[in-house]
Amino acid sequence: KAGVTQTPRYLIKTRGQQVTLSCSPISGHRSVSWYQQTPGQGLQFLFEYFSETQRNKGNFPGRFSGRQFSNSRSEMNVSTLELGDSALYLCASSLGGQNNSPLHFGNGTRLTVT
Amino acid sequence: QQQVKQSPQSLIVQKGGISIINCAYENTAFDYFPWYQQFPGKGPALLIAIRPDVSEKKEGRFTISFNKSAKQFSLHIMDSQPGDSATYFCAALYNKLIFGAGTRLAVHP
Numbered sequence: 001k002a003g004v005t006q007t008p009r010y011l012i013k014t015r016g017q018q019v020t021l022s023c024s025p026i027s028g029h030r031s032v033s034w035y036q037q038t039p040g041q042g043l044q045f046l047f048e049y050f051s052e053t054q055r056n057k058g059n060f061p062g063r064f065s066g067r068q069f070s071n072s073r074s075e076m077n078v079s080t081l082e083l084g085d086s087a088l089y090l091c092a093s094s095l096g097g098q099n100n101s102p103l104h105f106g107n108g109t110r111l112t113v114t
Numbered sequence: 115q116q117q118v119k120q121s122p123q124s125l126i127v128q129k130g131g132i133s134i135i136n137c138a139y140e141n142t143a144f145d146y147f148p149w150y151q152q153f154p155g156k157g158p159a160l161l162i163a164i165r166p167d168v169s170e171k172k173e174g175r176f177t178i179s180f181n182k183s184a185k186q187f188s189l190h191i192m193d194s195q196p197g198d199s200a201t202y203f204c205a206a207l208y209n210k211l212i213f214g215a216g217t218r219l220a221v222h223p
Contacts, residue, residue, distance in 0.1 A: 043203065043213040056210045090157050103211055105157030
């Protein structure tokens with residue numbers, strides 16, 4: 001069974017631009033979560049989608065948004081990029097039916113904002 | 115109160131030794147405690163997990179010890195190997211997974 005796939009692997013953007021990251025979950029998984037990983041802040045929860053609805057949200061500004069499609073694939077968008085948005089963005093999928101189904105992570109998208 | 119505190123920040127162990135990483139949490143609503151292993155350039159991978167009604171869980175060389183009253187849990191890696199060198203994250207789940215800050219483990223041959 002294929003794992004969680006994130007595209008692209010690397011992105012370089014300029015401050016003020018916007019970016020869209022994509023995530024394909026493991027087949028059969030209905031929940032997709034997004035995390036931001038930085039050396040200073042560690043792994044921080046952005047949001048979770050389940051059956052096309054946002055189920056949980058972290059403490060990030062409204063510039064960070066996401067959506068989930070009917071096939072469970074998810075996209076994350078960051079608008080008006082700031083230098084501090086440079087990070088590894090990780091997507092994780094799970095069955096989602098109950099809170100303690102394990103999260104399976106992709107290898108992330110490395111975003112650099114210059 | 116959803117913080118998970120992890121220590122130490124870094125750890126050096128000799129091959130064959132025992133690696134011990136500790137975590138403490140505050141929110142008693144957490145009901146699932148996984149450990150993740152991350153290699154450079156890769157996403158975190160689930161290593162082992164425990165629920166609060168169990169005090170210990172062992173899978174191969176990896177053991178989680180859980181102390182519900184102290185709100186602490188730890189990961190023990192027995193017979194540590196150079197291939198275990200990675201960053202380890204503890205986490206706790208209630209609606210969303212909250213991660214500790216991570217421990218960078220180096221196992222020297």
